Amino acid sequence: MDPIIAATHADPYPYYAQLRAEGGLAFHPRLQMWVASSARAVAAVLAHPDCHVRPAQEPVPRAIADGIAGQVFGQLMRMNEGERQRCPRSAIAPGLELVDTREVEALVSARLITADAAGLFNAMFRGPVCVVAALLGFTPAQGRIISELTADFVACLSPLSGAAQLTAAHAAAEQLSGYCIELLAAPDNHSHLLGGIRQRFASGPPQTLIANLIGLFSQTFEATAGLIGNAVLALIDHPSLPSESTPVEALLAEVQRFDPPVQNTRRFVAVACEIDGVRLDAGDVILVLLASANRDPQLNDNPDAFLLDRPNRRSFTFxxxxxxxxxxxxxxxxxxxxxxxxxxxxxxxxxxxxxxxPSANGRTPQFSN
Incomplete structure (x- = not known):
């Protein structure tokens, strides 16, 4: 077991507890990186201005740097710091907060979901992107294509992807860019979400807006599939939870803390600094174990219990x-x-x-009958 393999292990949480007991921020010799496992260390790393989302010498992964997927990657707000992060975020974030839940429910209910593994797969890996596409003004047919292309594009975000997957990711990025260009040029688009984003991003480069619309699809694909799947697992693994009457909102609130779809993220030290009493050098890499911090008793009482009515629930999942x-x-x-x-x-x-x-940081189940 190591902190990366743990993400897709059947039960990584005892191992995470062991890491916390050995120190909240410790160096892993084999991985050659620091590992933040406690709530205090994770909070400190995520808040530190000198801990960046990409290494200064490699803003775009070498494997995709020369293709269109790399061009998109390099403009994503989640992969940048400073103004390159703040500008698109300030354009997109407010609109996401204003999306009407009733509209989301109507879009979900319009999709055919079947009560088997194939239906659950489509609900997890296709439906969420279709919903976001519809909110932006794409037609249902376009949304289905965009969900398939997004499934290909996210391969460029994973270090586990091979040459064929990366080639498909470049092709998907090009096609997704084309769909977004057509959407932005359409005179009859009445999407409130896209209208607000465009208004707030009026002075920004169009290519950055397009990249971050694609990023909205990719983040929806990864996080939401894991949320849905891990909630289904919670119902299976906790038979005392009646699947028909369990309050879904409470279920998801606890699932995202207890068994989150994103287990870890990384930060790269830009300038020598001290974090949680540990001296770090420029160029150091920190693996930030969000899932471990969620189970830290210093963050949540009785953290290994699955409680729908948990008081003062706290989480680093998002x-x-x-x-x-x-x-x-x-x-x-x-x-x-x-x-x-x-x-x-x-x-x-x-x-x-x-x-x-397979993933180096995500915990997303796939079901079969």
Whole structure:
């Protein structure tokens, strides 16, 4: 076991507890990086101005730097600091907070979801992107294509992707860019979400707006699929939770703390500094174990218990500080509406088999019958 393999291990949480006991911020010799495992260390790293989301010498991963996926990656607000992060974030984040949950529910209910593993797969990995595409003004047919392209594009975000996957990611990035260019040029687009984004981003470069619309799809794809899947696992693993009457909002609130879809993230030390009593050098890499911090007793009482009515629930799943995920409310809304529709069909959850998708940081189950 190591902190990266742990993300897709059947039960990484005892290992995370062991890491916390050995020190909240410690160096892992084999991985050659620091590991932040306690709530205090994770909070300190995420808040520190000299801990950046990309290394200064490699703002775009070398594997994709020469292709269009790399061009998109380099402009994503989640992969930048300073004005290159603040500008697109200030344009996109306010609109995500204003999305009407009733509109999300209507868009989810308009999709056909079946009560089997194939239906759950589509609900997890296709439906959420289709909802976001519809909110931006794309047609249902376009949304289905965009969801497929997004599934290909996210391969460029993973260090586990091979040459064929990266080639597909470049092609997907080009096609997604084309769809976004056409959307922005359409005179009859009446999307309130896109209208607000365009108004707030009026002085920004068009290519940055397009890249971050693609980023909105990719973040929706990754986070929401994991939220839905891990909520289904919670219902399977905790039989005392009646799937038909469990309050979905409370379920998701605890799932995102207890078994989050994003287990870790990374930060790169730009300038020598001290964090949580540890001296770090410029160029050091920190693996930030969000999932471990969520289970820290210093953050949540009785952290290993799954409690729907947990008082004062605290979580790092959606990040913190300047890079906190702006789409948290929307992701929870889409996941909640999807779960309600799926559970209303009374699926045979105990017949589902599970396996985690390969990932260095995500914890997303894939089900089969």
């Amino acid at each position: 990040g913190a500080g300047r890079h906190q995920c702006p789409g948290q409310r929307l992701a929870l809304s889409i996941a909640g509406a999807t779960l309600k529709q799926f559970l209303a069909m009374k699926p045979a959850l105990d017949h589902l088999k599970r396996a985690y998708r």
